[in-house]
Amino acid sequence: MVNSQIVLSVEKISKIYESAESNVHALKNICFQLRKGEMLAIMGTSGSGKSTLLNILGALDQPSSGKIKLNGIDSNDIFDEPRATDYRRENIGFIFQNFNLLKDLSVAENITLPLILQKYNSKEIEQKVNEMIELMGLTKWKNHRPVELSGGQQQRVAIGRAIITTPPIILADELTGNLDFNTSTEVLKVLVDMKKQFTQSILLVTHDPLVATYADRVLFFHDGQIIDEYHCSGTGDIEEIMGKFQNILGKKSV
Numbered sequence: 711m712v713n714s715q716i717v718l719s720v721e722k723i724s725k726i727y728e729s730a731e732s733n734v735h736a737l738k739n740i741c742f743q744l745r746k747g748e749m750l751a752i753m754g755t756s757g758s759g760k761s762t763l764l765n766i767l768g769a770l771d772q773p774s775s776g777k778i779k780l781n782g783i784d785s786n787d788i789f790d791e792p793r794a795t796d797y798r799r800e801n802i803g804f805i806f807q808n809f810n811l812l813k814d815l816s817v818a819e820n821i822t823l824p825l826i827l828q829k830y831n832s833k834e835i836e837q838k839v840n841e842m843i844e845l846m847g848l849t850k851w852k853n854h855r856p857v858e859l860s861g862g863q864q865q866r867v868a869i870g871r872a873i874i875t876t877p878p879i880i881l882a883d884e885l886t887g888n889l890d891f892n893t894s895t896e897v898l899k900v901l902v903d904m905k906k907q908f909t910q911s912i913l914l915v916t917h918d919p920l921v922a923t924y925a926d927r928v929l930f931f932h933d934g935q936i937i938d939e940y941h942c943s944g945t946g947d948i949e950e951i952m953g954k955f956q957n958i959l960g961k962k963s964v
Protein backbone atom coordinates (compact mmCIF):
# COMPACT_ATOMS: atom_id res chain seq x y z
CA MET A 711 0.00 0.00 0.00
CA VAL A 712 1.21 3.49 -0.84
CA ASN A 713 1.00 5.58 2.30
CA SER A 714 1.19 9.31 2.86
CA GLN A 715 4.77 9.43 4.15
CA ILE A 716 7.06 11.17 1.68
CA VAL A 717 10.33 9.27 1.33
CA LEU A 718 11.91 11.23 -1.50
CA SER A 719 11.43 14.85 -2.35
CA VAL A 720 13.03 16.23 -5.50
CA GLU A 721 13.06 20.01 -5.29
CA LYS A 722 13.79 22.09 -8.39
CA ILE A 723 16.67 19.97 -9.61
CA SER A 724 18.56 21.33 -12.61
CA LYS A 725 21.65 19.92 -14.24
CA ILE A 726 23.84 21.70 -16.75
CA TYR A 727 26.78 19.87 -18.33
CA GLU A 728 29.29 22.54 -19.19
CA SER A 729 31.89 22.26 -21.90
CA ALA A 730 34.04 24.64 -23.96
CA GLU A 731 31.74 24.31 -27.00
CA SER A 732 28.29 24.37 -25.41
CA ASN A 733 26.26 23.80 -22.26
CA VAL A 734 23.68 21.02 -22.13
CA HIS A 735 20.70 21.71 -19.88
CA ALA A 736 19.96 18.04 -19.06
CA LEU A 737 17.42 18.65 -16.25
CA LYS A 738 15.30 21.77 -15.86
CA ASN A 739 13.68 22.47 -12.52
CA ILE A 740 12.51 18.91 -11.87
CA CYS A 741 10.10 18.56 -8.92
CA PHE A 742 8.33 15.42 -7.69
CA GLN A 743 7.84 13.32 -4.59
CA LEU A 744 7.86 9.61 -3.91
CA ARG A 745 5.77 8.14 -1.11
CA LYS A 746 6.48 5.15 1.08
CA GLY A 747 5.42 1.97 -0.70
CA GLU A 748 5.07 3.73 -4.05
CA MET A 749 6.50 2.45 -7.33
CA LEU A 750 7.22 5.34 -9.68
CA ALA A 751 8.26 4.79 -13.29
CA ILE A 752 10.20 7.37 -15.29
CA MET A 753 9.76 7.14 -19.06
CA GLY A 754 11.07 9.48 -21.69
CA THR A 755 12.76 10.02 -24.99
CA SER A 756 16.45 9.39 -25.48
CA GLY A 757 18.43 12.28 -24.03
CA SER A 758 15.51 13.49 -21.88
CA GLY A 759 17.57 13.32 -18.68
CA LYS A 760 16.60 9.97 -17.14
CA SER A 761 20.15 8.72 -16.52
CA THR A 762 21.17 12.14 -15.26
CA LEU A 763 18.33 12.01 -12.74
CA LEU A 764 19.25 8.46 -11.64
CA ASN A 765 22.89 9.50 -11.17
CA ILE A 766 21.86 12.40 -8.97
CA LEU A 767 19.39 10.32 -6.94
CA GLY A 768 22.10 7.68 -6.50
CA ALA A 769 24.57 10.32 -5.27
CA LEU A 770 26.85 9.57 -8.23
CA ASP A 771 26.62 13.11 -9.56
CA GLN A 772 25.62 16.51 -8.18
CA PRO A 773 22.84 18.74 -9.49
CA SER A 774 23.78 22.23 -10.69
CA SER A 775 20.97 23.61 -8.52
CA GLY A 776 18.06 22.37 -6.43
CA LYS A 777 18.13 19.61 -3.88
CA ILE A 778 16.83 16.18 -3.00
CA LYS A 779 15.71 15.00 0.39
CA LEU A 780 15.74 11.28 1.00
CA ASN A 781 14.33 10.02 4.28
CA GLY A 782 14.90 13.48 5.78
CA ILE A 783 18.55 13.69 4.64
CA ASP A 784 19.37 16.78 2.62
CA SER A 785 21.37 15.94 -0.52
CA ASN A 786 23.59 18.99 -0.11
CA ASP A 787 25.30 17.06 2.66
CA ILE A 788 26.03 13.84 0.80
CA PHE A 789 27.81 14.32 -2.50
CA ASP A 790 31.39 14.27 -1.23
CA GLU A 791 33.25 11.00 -0.68
CA PRO A 792 33.45 9.03 1.55
CA ARG A 793 30.06 10.24 2.76
CA ALA A 794 28.41 9.49 -0.60
CA THR A 795 29.43 5.83 -0.39
CA ASP A 796 27.99 5.49 3.11
CA TYR A 797 24.85 7.31 2.00
CA ARG A 798 24.37 4.91 -0.93
CA ARG A 799 25.00 1.85 1.22
CA GLU A 800 22.55 2.93 3.92
CA ASN A 801 19.78 4.43 1.81
CA ILE A 802 19.67 2.98 -1.68
CA GLY A 803 19.22 -0.44 -3.26
CA PHE A 804 20.27 -0.57 -6.90
CA ILE A 805 18.88 -2.85 -9.62
CA PHE A 806 20.62 -2.76 -13.02
CA GLN A 807 19.78 -3.94 -16.51
CA ASN A 808 22.74 -6.36 -16.55
CA PHE A 809 22.12 -7.58 -12.95
CA ASN A 810 25.66 -6.67 -11.70
CA LEU A 811 25.93 -9.77 -9.51
CA LEU A 812 29.36 -10.80 -8.28
CA LYS A 813 30.18 -13.76 -10.48
CA ASP A 814 32.41 -15.63 -8.03
CA LEU A 815 29.84 -15.54 -5.23
CA SER A 816 26.82 -17.82 -4.82
CA VAL A 817 23.21 -16.60 -4.85
CA ALA A 818 23.17 -16.61 -1.04
CA GLU A 819 26.48 -14.75 -0.81
CA ASN A 820 25.36 -12.07 -3.28
CA ILE A 821 22.22 -11.44 -1.23
CA THR A 822 24.25 -11.46 2.00
CA LEU A 823 26.67 -8.69 0.97
CA PRO A 824 24.58 -5.60 1.87
CA LEU A 825 23.89 -7.09 5.32
CA ILE A 826 27.60 -7.62 5.96
CA LEU A 827 28.35 -4.06 4.82
CA GLN A 828 25.70 -2.79 7.24
CA LYS A 829 27.19 -4.90 10.04
CA TYR A 830 24.21 -7.16 10.78
CA ASN A 831 25.14 -10.02 13.10
CA SER A 832 25.57 -13.52 11.70
CA LYS A 833 22.34 -14.90 13.17
CA GLU A 834 20.28 -12.08 11.64
CA ILE A 835 22.10 -12.52 8.34
CA GLU A 836 21.36 -16.22 8.12
CA GLN A 837 17.69 -15.75 8.94
CA LYS A 838 17.13 -12.81 6.60
CA VAL A 839 18.98 -14.39 3.68
CA ASN A 840 17.12 -17.68 4.01
CA GLU A 841 13.78 -15.86 4.15
CA MET A 842 14.63 -13.73 1.13
CA ILE A 843 15.81 -16.69 -0.93
CA GLU A 844 12.56 -18.49 -0.18
CA LEU A 845 10.47 -15.41 -1.03
CA MET A 846 12.33 -15.10 -4.33
CA GLY A 847 11.70 -18.77 -5.15
CA LEU A 848 15.44 -19.39 -5.32
CA THR A 849 15.91 -22.03 -2.62
CA LYS A 850 17.06 -24.64 -5.13
CA TRP A 851 19.66 -22.19 -6.47
CA LYS A 852 20.97 -20.93 -3.15
CA ASN A 853 24.50 -22.26 -3.59
CA HIS A 854 24.76 -21.77 -7.33
CA ARG A 855 26.78 -19.03 -8.98
CA PRO A 856 25.06 -16.41 -11.21
CA VAL A 857 26.41 -17.94 -14.43
CA GLU A 858 24.34 -21.06 -13.72
CA LEU A 859 21.08 -19.07 -13.52
CA SER A 860 18.72 -17.75 -16.20
CA GLY A 861 18.40 -13.97 -16.75
CA GLY A 862 15.12 -13.85 -14.83
CA GLN A 863 16.59 -15.78 -11.90
CA GLN A 864 19.62 -13.48 -11.85
CA GLN A 865 17.38 -10.43 -11.78
CA ARG A 866 15.43 -11.99 -8.88
CA VAL A 867 18.73 -12.36 -7.00
CA ALA A 868 19.46 -8.70 -7.76
CA ILE A 869 16.02 -7.69 -6.43
CA GLY A 870 16.66 -9.75 -3.27
CA ARG A 871 20.03 -8.07 -2.81
CA ALA A 872 18.53 -4.60 -3.30
CA ILE A 873 15.66 -5.13 -0.88
CA ILE A 874 17.29 -7.24 1.86
CA THR A 875 18.12 -4.19 4.01
CA THR A 876 14.78 -2.51 3.14
CA PRO A 877 16.47 0.76 2.20
CA PRO A 878 14.35 3.94 1.97
CA ILE A 879 14.47 3.71 -1.81
CA ILE A 880 15.30 1.27 -4.60
CA LEU A 881 16.56 2.71 -7.89
CA ALA A 882 16.12 0.44 -10.89
CA ASP A 883 17.60 1.14 -14.32
CA GLU A 884 15.91 -0.74 -17.20
CA LEU A 885 15.47 -3.81 -15.04
CA THR A 886 13.77 -5.79 -17.83
CA GLY A 887 16.13 -4.55 -20.57
CA ASN A 888 17.78 -7.96 -20.96
CA LEU A 889 14.67 -10.10 -20.45
CA ASP A 890 11.96 -11.46 -22.77
CA PHE A 891 8.26 -10.69 -22.24
CA ASN A 892 7.40 -13.71 -20.06
CA THR A 893 10.50 -13.36 -17.89
CA SER A 894 9.91 -9.62 -17.57
CA THR A 895 6.37 -10.31 -16.35
CA GLU A 896 7.63 -12.86 -13.82
CA VAL A 897 10.31 -10.46 -12.51
CA LEU A 898 7.87 -7.55 -12.30
CA LYS A 899 5.40 -9.66 -10.30
CA VAL A 900 8.18 -10.53 -7.84
CA LEU A 901 9.12 -6.85 -7.56
CA VAL A 902 5.49 -5.83 -6.91
CA ASP A 903 5.09 -8.61 -4.30
CA MET A 904 8.24 -7.39 -2.54
CA LYS A 905 7.06 -3.80 -2.74
CA LYS A 906 3.81 -4.76 -0.99
CA GLN A 907 5.42 -7.03 1.58
CA PHE A 908 8.05 -4.48 2.68
CA THR A 909 6.13 -1.25 1.83
CA GLN A 910 9.15 -0.55 -0.31
CA SER A 911 9.52 2.68 -2.31
CA ILE A 912 10.87 2.11 -5.81
CA LEU A 913 11.85 4.45 -8.63
CA LEU A 914 12.50 2.83 -11.96
CA VAL A 915 13.65 4.18 -15.28
CA THR A 916 12.31 2.28 -18.25
CA HIS A 917 11.61 2.34 -21.96
CA ASP A 918 9.22 -0.59 -21.53
CA PRO A 919 5.50 0.28 -21.23
CA LEU A 920 4.93 -3.18 -19.69
CA VAL A 921 7.08 -2.13 -16.73
CA ALA A 922 5.15 1.10 -16.39
CA THR A 923 1.83 -0.78 -16.11
CA TYR A 924 3.07 -2.31 -12.84
CA ALA A 925 3.94 1.09 -11.37
CA ASP A 926 1.64 3.23 -9.27
CA ARG A 927 2.52 6.33 -11.26
CA VAL A 928 4.47 7.23 -14.39
CA LEU A 929 6.31 10.51 -15.05
CA PHE A 930 7.08 11.25 -18.69
CA PHE A 931 10.28 13.18 -19.40
CA HIS A 932 11.12 15.18 -22.47
CA ASP A 933 14.03 17.55 -22.96
CA GLY A 934 14.90 17.66 -19.25
CA GLN A 935 11.35 18.33 -18.07
CA ILE A 936 8.37 16.36 -16.78
CA ILE A 937 5.74 16.86 -19.45
CA ASP A 938 3.08 14.35 -18.39
CA GLU A 939 2.02 12.14 -15.50
CA TYR A 940 -0.12 9.00 -15.40
CA HIS A 941 -1.64 7.36 -12.33
CA CYS A 942 -2.02 3.63 -12.85
CA SER A 943 -2.07 2.21 -9.30
CA GLY A 944 -0.37 -0.98 -10.42
CA THR A 945 -2.99 -1.81 -13.05
CA GLY A 946 -2.02 0.56 -15.81
CA ASP A 947 -3.43 0.37 -19.30
CA ILE A 948 -0.58 -0.44 -21.67
CA GLU A 949 -2.40 1.21 -24.61
CA GLU A 950 -2.85 4.43 -22.68
CA ILE A 951 0.80 4.46 -21.57
CA MET A 952 1.92 3.75 -25.13
CA GLY A 953 -0.31 6.59 -26.34
CA LYS A 954 1.30 9.06 -23.94
CA PHE A 955 4.76 7.81 -24.83
CA GLN A 956 4.03 8.12 -28.58
CA ASN A 957 2.86 11.65 -27.91
CA ILE A 958 6.26 12.45 -26.39
CA LEU A 959 8.07 10.76 -29.26
CA GLY A 960 5.99 12.94 -31.59
CA LYS A 961 7.07 16.04 -29.71
CA LYS A 962 10.68 15.04 -30.27
CA SER A 963 10.36 15.53 -33.98
CA VAL A 964 8.61 18.92 -33.73
Ligand SMILES: Nc1ncnc2c1ncn2[C@@H]1O[C@H](COP(=O)(O)OP(=O)(O)OP(=O)(O)O)[C@@H](O)[C@H]1O
Pocket residue numbers: 727728734735736754755756757758759760761762763
Ligand atom coordinates in the same frame (compact mmCIF):
# COMPACT_ATOMS: atom_id res chain seq x y z
N1 LIG B 1 28.61 13.65 -18.99
C1 LIG B 1 27.93 14.39 -19.85
N2 LIG B 1 28.49 15.47 -20.44
C2 LIG B 1 27.80 16.24 -21.30
N3 LIG B 1 26.52 16.00 -21.66
C3 LIG B 1 25.92 14.94 -21.12
C4 LIG B 1 26.59 14.07 -20.19
N4 LIG B 1 25.72 13.09 -19.84
C5 LIG B 1 24.57 13.33 -20.49
N5 LIG B 1 24.68 14.43 -21.27
C6 LIG B 1 23.61 15.04 -22.09
O1 LIG B 1 22.53 15.33 -21.23
C7 LIG B 1 21.29 15.05 -21.85
C8 LIG B 1 20.53 14.02 -21.02
O2 LIG B 1 21.24 12.78 -21.08
P1 LIG B 1 20.77 11.47 -20.28
O3 LIG B 1 21.81 10.45 -20.51
O4 LIG B 1 20.44 11.85 -18.90
O5 LIG B 1 19.43 11.09 -21.09
P2 LIG B 1 18.58 9.73 -21.03
O6 LIG B 1 17.15 10.15 -20.95
O7 LIG B 1 19.08 8.84 -19.97
O8 LIG B 1 18.89 9.12 -22.46
P3 LIG B 1 18.88 7.56 -22.95
O9 LIG B 1 17.46 7.08 -22.83
O10 LIG B 1 19.32 7.65 -24.37
O11 LIG B 1 19.84 6.80 -22.07
C9 LIG B 1 21.63 14.58 -23.26
O12 LIG B 1 21.55 15.67 -24.14
C10 LIG B 1 23.07 14.10 -23.14
O13 LIG B 1 23.76 14.22 -24.37
